[in-house]
Amino acid sequence: MAQLPSGGWVVVLFYTKGMIILGIDPGTATTGFGVIRVEPGQTMMLDCGIISTPKDLPHADRLGILHADLAELIAHHKPDRAGLEKLFFTSNVTTAMAVSEARGVIILTLQQAGIELMEFTPTQIKQSTTGYGQAKKAQMQAMVQKILRLETIPKPDDAADALAIALAAAHSRTPR
Numbered sequence: 001m002a003q004l005p006s007g008g009w010v011v012v013l014f015y016t017k018g019m020i021i022l023g024i025d026p027g028t029a030t031t032g033f034g035v036i037r038v039e040p041g042q043t044m045m046l047d048c049g050i051i052s053t054p055k056d057l058p059h060a061d062r063l064g065i066l067h068a069d070l071a072e073l074i075a076h077h078k079p080d081r082a083g084l085e086k087l088f089f090t091s092n093v094t095t096a097m098a099v100s101e102a103r104g105v106i107i108l109t110l111q112q113a114g115i116e117l118m119e120f121t122p123t124q125i126k127q128s129t130t131g132y133g134q135a136k137k138a139q140m141q142a143m144v145q146k147i148l149r150l151e152t153i154p155k156p157d158d159a160a161d162a163l164a165i166a167l168a169a170a171h172s173r174t175p176r
Contacts, residue, residue: 018037018039019037019038019080020035020038020077020078020079020080021036021037021038021080021083021169022035022074022081022082022083022166023036023083023084023162023163023164023165023166023168023169024082024083024084024085024162025085025159025161026087026099026102026103026106027099027102027158028053028059028062028063028066028098028099028101028102029053029055029062030050030051030052031051031052031070031102031158032048032049032156032157032158032159032160032161032162033047033049033050033051033073034047034048034154034159034160034162034163034166035048035077036166036170038170043147043170044148044149045150045163047077048159048160048162048163050156050158050159051065051069051073053065059098063101063105067105067109070106070109070110071109071112074109074110074115079115080115080116081115081116081118081169082110082115082116082117082118082169083117083118083120083165083166083168083172084118084119084120085120085121085122085165086119086120086121086122087099087103118168118172120168120169120172125140125161125164125168126139126140126164128164128167128168128171128172129143129144129164129167129168130143137157137161140160140161140164141154141157141160141161141164143164144160144163144164147167148163148167
């Protein structure tokens with residue numbers, strides 16, 4: 001309540017709009033995305049899918065497609081925050097390099113759009129979604145389905161993983 005200059009009182013209500021969060025599972029050939037809206041007492045999926053690039057294109061062109069498609073997705077949904085999976089080290093150096101370059105494009109695209117970025121390891125994503133950092137991928141995807149009240153587990157796996165990343169960003173208070 002706030003007091004008016006006349007001595008009377010008025011009830012002041014603050015409206016908090018829902019936060020829109022974009023989750024991204026990075027890759028060169030396939031980048032998963034998931035968009036959720038978080039409101040007090042309710043979390044819902046707005047969109048999910050993949051950004052894919054043709055394998056026969058030069059790598060630089062594939063990165064250009066990733067940038068353009070992600071920028072379009074951002075313009076459409078106008079997310080307040082984004083979650084991005086950190087690179088999981090692998091024995092295949094060529095794959096790790098390509099995913100690192102895709103992550104660079106994603107980070108730059110988010111930065112240019114002024115979107116708060118939060119990064120998570122696979123263990124942190126599983127911990128946030130299932131309560132157990134060593135959960136199997138299927139367990140994590142089943143929890144995504146349950147939390148978002150979906151009829152089925154989102155497909156392909158990259159999209160379901162991206163929704164889990166968005167949920168991790170929704171549960172986290174500070175950028176990482």
